[in-house]
Amino acid sequence: MRNKFSHGTTKKRIGERSTGKRSLKVDQKDVRIVGLLVAGYDNKQISAELQIPLSTVQRRTRQILEKGLVQHSFKPNYKQLGLKKGMIHVYLADGNMKSTAEKISKMAGITSVSIHIGNSDVVADFMYKESEQLVDILSSIKKLEGVNRSVWSEEVFVLPVNNENATSAYGKLIGGA
Numbered sequence: 359m360r361n362k363f364s365h366g367t368t369k370k371r372i373g374e375r376s377t378g379k380r381s382l383k384v385d386q387k388d389v390r391i392v393g394l395l396v397a398g399y400d401n402k403q404i405s406a407e408l409q410i411p412l413s414t415v416q417r418r419t420r421q422i423l424e425k426g427l428v429q430h431s432f433k434p435n436y437k438q439l440g441l442k443k444g445m446i447h448v449y450l451a452d453g454n455m456k457s458t459a460e461k462i463s464k465m466a467g468i469t470s471v472s473i474h475i476g477n478s479d480v481v482a483d484f485m486y487k488e489s490e491q492l493v494d495i496l497s498s499i500k501k502l503e504g505v506n507r508s509v510w511s512e513e514v515f516v517l518p519v520n521n522e523n524a525t526s527a528y529g530k531l532i533g534g535a
Contacts, residue, residue, distance in 0.1 A: 465495060
């Protein structure tokens, strides 16, 4: 599918997905902008990196956010708040993933829960201040019906990654950008 853009140029769209409301169209420039946004670049930095006008980046970024292609969110700096952060991998005996994930999502200290296919069935991020809170979280999960076992780990520190990792990965996933 080909669409007209400003400056009289025609660009080929990489992907198109229907949301029921309208079709989402993404081109190479959008993919690069998404990658740079995820990598932490602001609009001015994206404009300089892609060598396109700031107004174009601002318009496309607004459209990308409106389409829901990226989500803007804030996350706490656990270390500066005096908190510890970790992950719990939950393995189920009964395969009742959604119900178990919903129960875990309501527990104190849990910050996110997702269902996985592959190794563990449910993965939860958690935070705590003192070891007793960690013991409470783990005990609560182990008591849930259908839980076979759980494995947990604490995040010690986060290493920065090369910003180009995100941009090249998005391009490859969506169509060889």
